[in-house]
Amino acid sequence: MRLHDVVTASAGLTARRSRKAKVDVLAELLTGAPADELAAAVAFLTGTPTQGRIGVGWRTLSQLRAAPAESPRLTVGEVDSALGELAATTGSGSARRRSELLRSLLSRATAEERDFLFRLLTGELRQGALEGVMVEAVAAAADVPADAVRRAFMLSGRLPAAAHAAMSGGTAALEAFRIEVGRPLRPMLASPAESLAAATAELGAVAVEYKLDGARIQVHRRDDDVRVYTRTLREITAYVTELTDLVRGLPCRSVVLDGETLALTDDGRPRPFQETMSRFGSTRAEQVRALLLRPYFFDCLHLDGTDLLDAPLRERREALRGVAGDHVVPGEQEPGDPAAILAASLEAGHEGVMVKDLDSPYAAGRRGRAWLKVKPVHTLDLVVLGAEWGHGRRRGYLSNLHLGARDPDGGPPIMVGKTFKGLTDELLAWQTAELPRHESRRDDWTVYVRPALVVEIELDGVQISTRYPGGVALRFARVLRYRPDKEVADADTIDAVRALLPGNDSGEA
Ligand SMILES: Nc1ncnc2c1ncn2[C@@H]1O[C@H](COP(=O)(O)OP(=O)(O)OP(=O)(O)O)[C@@H](O)[C@H]1O
Incomplete structure (x- = not known):
């Protein structure tokens, strides 16, 4: 299969607005893909090489000058093996070899293919919405249910592997995917609730737990081998030895735990x-x-050999208490006074509470309504689109941020507002150095950037706007922090922003 076909399909996705049309473009391509190039084609089209992130910056790429090829000859297989070699070339003295490999690859690419490879290697093509479209396309091409493809994807964390199984072995091959100790799976996510009362009324029998403001971790242990992963499935085992030591001491042989980690001050506050x-x-x-x-x-x-993914939360919590006793998040099952738990959580300096349906299974990778988060303030994770040069005390610093929400259909982020509030001197200095690394263009006032950075914004609400393309604008937005643990694909969508409009009862943030 030629890379050119993948590039054309990718452009076709951008050109089409309707989800169904996007699914058709992909399904057609997959139907004709040779079995040994299918996984790489799926990987490229969803924006991540089969080797995962390769870590090549825009600057490195644009410094590699070579005339583009006249006609498209590169195959998907050739690109995949070149990237494999690139990913394997690490360590001291590898920079030169990496440049050579890249130059050789780019010199065989046409201008259009080169642009695609740039965006693939810098992560710009990676978008959560594309994965959803791809799941449906795989299901259509392999004639299997989309849920079976989605489950295999969530359990393996690898859509190309799920696609390969679907196309080669159908539903039976997809059902063979199991949770595997040592292989991280996508974490279950929460939806916002308007209030504690609304959350408990919606769910019936619930557990109410503190919502801690740390970082998500997933820990896998088999005998003495303990591994720790982040929310985006990045392995961080080497950095967190106190966690691996602790889990090695738990009373079990094998376990997979989901949780939050944070550091405390001397007086026990986060x-x-x-x-x-x-x-x-x-x-x-x-x-x-x-x-x-x-x-x-x-x-x-x-x-200890039993998968609990499909067991109700009630049962999973029992297993959790048995194995992790002292290290379970504070909370209560079927509490008499949920409000007291919320008050205690806020009093202790935490963010709020999570209200969870005790009868629900663990829905890996899904943001459903079995887990509802209750926080006193609205926050949104938005994509940085650019920043304006500051005035007065902020002269010389990139200050007023342009903020965008994600397009759920995979288009570019949609601008919803600007803010310079909440930016500390440290953040101003950091973003003034960081934003130009992602620069796409600039004018006298503003440096515009490619979508790469996610920032968490606190706001009072949103209002109808004729100025911004999505028809909504943020009200009293302030920067809480950058979210290096999130990718553009994890940012909030324009629908989540619109849900905050007055009169919209879903009250979602
Ligand atoms: N008791 C808890 N149960 C589940 N998640 C918790 C709990 N306490 C803290 N969290 C954290 O809260 C996150 C979900 O809440 P929220 O949406 O506010 O966080 P986020 O990181 O901005 O978004 P996301 O839902 O996308 O993870 C979880 O990913 C987890 O890291």
Whole structure:
């Protein structure tokens, strides 16, 4: 299969607005794909090479000058093996070899293919919405139910593998996917609730737990081998030895736990999220001592050979208590006074509570309504589209941020507002250095960037707007923090923003 066909299909996706039309474009391509190139084609079209992120920056790529090829000859298989070699070339002295590999690949690509490869390697093509469309396309091409494809994807974390199974072995091959200790799966996500009363009324028998403001972790243990992954399934085992030591001491042989981790101050209050995140990239011993991470587990997906994914939360919590006792998140099952739990959580410096349906299974990778989050303030995770140069005390710094919400159909982010409020001197300095790394163009006032950075915004609400293309604008928005643990694909959608319009009862943020 030629790379050109993939590039054409990718352009076809951008050109079409309707989801059905996008699914058709992909399904047609998959139907004709040779079995040994299918996984790579799926990977490229959803924006991540089969090897995962390869870590090549825009700057490196644009410095590699080579004349483009005249006609499209590269195959998907050739590109996949070149990227495989690139991913395997690491360590000291590898920079030169990597440049050579890249130059050789790019010199065989046409201008159009080169643009595609740039966007693939820098992560710009990666969009959550595309994965949803691809799941449906695989189902259509293989003539299997979309839910079977989705389940295999969530359990393996790898859509290309699920696609390969669907196309080669149908439903039976998809059903063979199991939770595997040591292979991370997509975490279950929560939906917002308007209030605690609304959440408890919606769900019936519930557990109400503290909602801690740390970082999500998924821990896998088989005998003495313990591994830790982030929300985006990045392995961080080497950075968090206090967590691996602790889990190695739990009374079991094998386990998969879902939870949150954070560091506490001396008087037991949560430290800022940024400090927790700073631990995920550092093995420096003094930093470990200064910021000891604690785990707060809230789910158990596997225990000593038994998969619990499809068991109700009630049962999973029992397993959790048995294995992780002291390290379970504070909360109560079927509480008499849920409001007291919310008050205690806020009093202790946490974000709010999670209200969870005790009869629900673990829906990996899904943002459903079995888990509802209750927080006193609205927050949205938005995509940075650019920033304006500051005035006065902020002269010389990139300040007023342009913010976009994700298009659920996979189009570019849709601008919903601007803010410079809440930016500390440290954040101003950081974004002034960081944004130009993602620059797409600039004018006298503004540096515009490619979608790469997600920022968490607190707001009072939204209003109808004739100025912004999505018809809504943020009200009194302020920056809480950047979210390095989130990708553009994880940002909130324009629908989530519109749901905050007055008179919209869903009250979603
Ligand atoms: N008791 C808990 N149960 C489940 N999740 C919890 C709990 N306490 C904290 N969390 C965290 O809350 C997150 C969900 O809440 P919220 O949506 O506010 O966070 P987020 O990271 O902005 O968004 P997302 O839902 O996309 O993860 C979970 O991903 C998890 O990291």
